[in-house]
Amino acid sequence: MMTVLTTADDATARLREVLGERLFAAGDDGYDAARQTWNLVTDQRPFAVAVPRTDEEVAAVVAAAAASGLRIAPQATGHGAGPLRGADLGDTVVVSLREMRGVTVDAAARTATVQGGAVWHDLLAASSPHGLTAPHGSAGDVSVVGYTLGGGVSFYGRAHGLAVNTVRRVRVVTATGETVTASADENAELFWALRGGAGAFGVVVEMTIDLLPYADVFAGLLLWDGSRAGEVARAWAAWTATAPETVTTALRVMHFPPVPELPPFISGRSVVAIDGAMLEEDAAAAEILAPLRALGPEMDTFGRMPAAGLTGVHMDPPEPSAAVSEHAMLTALDEAFVDAFVEASFAARPMISEVRHCGGALAREAADAGAVSALEGEYLFSSLALVPVPQAVPGGVAACGAVADAVRPWQGSGLALTFVDLPERDLAAGFGASAARIAALRRAHDPAGVFVSARPVG
Template sequence: MSSSTSTTPRSFPDPVLRGIRGPVLRPGQVGFAEEVAGFNAAWTPTPRIAIGAVSADDVAAAVQHARLTGARLRTQATGHGLRGTLDGTVLVTTRRLDSVRVDPGSRTATIGAGARWRAVVDAAAAHGLAPLCGSSTAVGAVGYTLGGGVGALGRQHGFSADRVRSLEVVTADGHRRHVDVLHHPDLFWALRGGRDGLGVVTSLTLDLVPVATVHGGGLFFDLSTAHDVLHTWREWAPGLPEHVSTSIAFLRLPPDPALPEPLRGRAVVHVRFTSTGTDEEASRLLAPVRAAAPVVLDTLTRIPFTAIDGVHADPTAPVPFAESGTGLRTFDAPTADAVLARVDAGSGCVLAMVELRLLGGALGRPPRVANSVTGRGAAFSLMGLGVPVGPGGDRVAEQLHGLRAAVTPWATAGPLNLAGDGDHRGLWSAGDRARLAGVRRRYDPRGTFS
C-alpha cells in the first residue's frame, strides 16, 4: 500500500477517502508504521489514519475528511519537527509531493511540500544558484521555510521565509488557494513564520541567490579548552562581516566509525564558519580562533555549496532527541560563563549538543514584504539537544531546562525553528500573537489544524 500511484483500497465507506489516489492506511495495516515514522525517533506516531498524498487534490480530500469527522489534521514530510504521538489525528504525509522546479531566469525555485533541501540545492547549483537552506539538506524545505529558516547564508540574505514569493495552500474548508502579497495577504503574512495551524502548504515558490561556493567547515578543539575557545569566539563573532556566518557547539560524540578518527567518542568544541568572501579574507578572519587553543581537526576549505552539509555534519539517520532553545539579546562574559557552567568538562552535562549561533545582519532587519518570522531582535541563539534514552537519558529534560534557566537574564525571543520543544506563543509580540490568532480563526474556525 506504499505506492505513490492509485493503490488505495476502495472499501472505505467515506466517499472522500475513496477518491484519494495515494495510500490510505489504518493502524495495524502493512506499511502504516513506515508511513507515519518521523526523523525524531523519540516519538512513535499513533494517528487514527495516515494519508500519503500524491497531489494537492489528495491533501484537499484529507482536509475534507478531517473536517467532516471532527478530527484534527497534522502533516509530516520528513518528521524532523515531530513533537508528539499525533494520537487520534488524521496524518497527511507529504513526502511524495517532492517536485522541484528551478527557473534560472527569475532565480526562483518552486518546491513541493515533501521536497528535501538536498533536491533544491542540487537543482539550483546547476545554474550557479543556492537556496537559503539550513545546516542539513535532509530536512524538508517547506516546513523549514514556514518556521522562518536560519541558514549559512542568513546573515547576508535573511530568513528563508523572507524569500517566499507565493504559496499553494489547502485551507480548513478543503479549498485550494494561491496565496501571495495580493491574494489572501493576511494568510501570506501569517504562513511565512507562523508555520502551524493555518493550512496545508502543498508547494511554494521562493527566491534563490547567486552563490556557487563558500569557504566553509569547522575547527574542533578538545572540551578541556572550552573556556578559552568560547570567550575568544564571543569577542570575535560580533565583528564579522555579514557575508560570514558562525556558530559554536559543545559536542559529546559517540564512538562512531563514520566520524573522523580524532573525534570518535570524544567531547569537543566545534566552531563552524561559512563565508561567501575570498579564501584570503577567511584565513585572516579565522586567525584569532585558530590561535585560541590547540586544534584537534581543521576542515575549513573552499567547498561547493552542494557540500554545505559538511559544515555542521548533522546526523542523517533517525535518532531520538529532545531539544530546547532561546534567543539571546547579547553574549557577554557573564553569559558565556553561565553556559560554560552547564557544558564544560566538569559540569556533568549529558546533552549531545549545546550550540550558540551568531544572528544579526540581514536576520535582524525587516523583510521587503512583512511576515510573522520571530527572532529578529536576537543577537544570538542558544540551543540544547539531548538523547532522552540510554545512559543519562533521564537527565536530559532537567538539563535542557537548566540551560535555558541559566541564561534567563539575557534571553529574548529567538527563531521558531531553533526554539525546540515547548510552548512557542511567547516568541511573538502581543500584537503579532493576536494577529496570528485572528488569521487562524478566519481560515480555520473549527480548529482543524490547531
C-alpha cells in the same frame, strides 16, 4: 478535540476512496512505518496516515477528513514533530507529503518552486547546476516548506536574513478542502500569516522562493579538544563582536559516546567546534578567520567548497533519531556568559550545547514582512540530547534545561520558531507583535480547528 460525526470504519472508508492503499489506518500493514517521524521521540499514533501524490489528492483528503469530523496534521519529514510528543492524535489524519518532492528552478528569475514534501537536498541538486543556492539550514534532509515558513536560520542569515523572507508564493489546501494561492497580490492576509504560521493554516502543497547567487562558498569547521572549550568560547564571543555580516558561525560544545558509527576524531570525546560560512573571497575570509586559526585547532576544514556542501559542515545526524532540545535567544555575550555556558555544558552534558551568531540581517524586518520576519536577539542558544529509549527522555530534557537555566541571565524575549521542539511551549514570543493578529487569522481561516500544527499560533 473535534467530535467525530461518523464511525471510524466509515471515516476510513471515505479516506480510502481517495487514496486506496496509500491510506494507512491503525492496524494496517505499513501503519507503523508511515507514522514514523524523523525525530523518533514523537511516537505519534494518528487515526490514519495519508500519503498523497498530487495537490488534488491532498485537497480530497482534507475534505474527506473534515467531513468525518477528523483533524489534519500536515507533515513532510517530521523533523519538527517534537512538540507533538504525547499529543492525542486519535482523531487526526497525518498528511505525509513525502512523495511530493518535485523542484523546478527558474534560473533567469533566480527562483525555485518546490512541492510540499521537498527537502533541501532536492532543491540544491536542482539549483546547483545553475550556480545558485538557497538559505537552507544545517541539514539537507529537512523540509524546505516547514523550515522556511517557520522562519529558517541559515549560515547565509547574517547577510540575507531569515529564509521566510525569500517566499514569493504559496499554494495551500485550506480547511474547506479548497486549494488557494497566496502571495503579495493574491490572498495577501493569508500570505502574511503563512510566513510564520505554516501548518496552522493548511497543507502547503507548493511554494516559490528566491534563490541566492552562490555557486561556491568559503565554509568549514574548526575543532579542538573539549579541554579548551573556555579559551575557544571566549575568543569566539569576542571575535563575533566585530565579524562582518558576511560571516555567520556557530560555537558548539559536544559530548559523543564511544560508538563505532561515529568518526574516530569525535567518538568517545568531548570537543568544542566553530563552523559556518563566509561570503567573502578566499584572501579576505582567511584574514577574518585568522584570530580563530591562531588558537591552533586540531582540525580545520575551512576553504572554498561547492555551495551544496554547506549542508555537511554542521555534522547533523544523517538518519532519524530520537532527541529533545531547548532553545532561547540571547543578548550580547560577555566573559561571565562564557564561564556559565561552558561549565553547564560539561556539568549537564547534553550531547550538544550551541550558540549561533545572529544579528545583522537576521535582526532586520523585511520591507514586505510576514508574521515572522526577523529574530529578536544577537545570538541563538540551543541544546540537544539524544534519547535512544523513552526512559531517557526526562534525563535528556533535564540536561538541556540545565544549560538553558545557566544562560538565563543573558536570554532575551525572542524565539526562533524552528528551534522550539518541546511540547506546550508558549510560542507568542516567536511572533512578537504579530502574535494577536496571526491568532485571529487562524480562527478566521480554521474556525473548527481542523489543522493540528506542531507549532500552534494561538
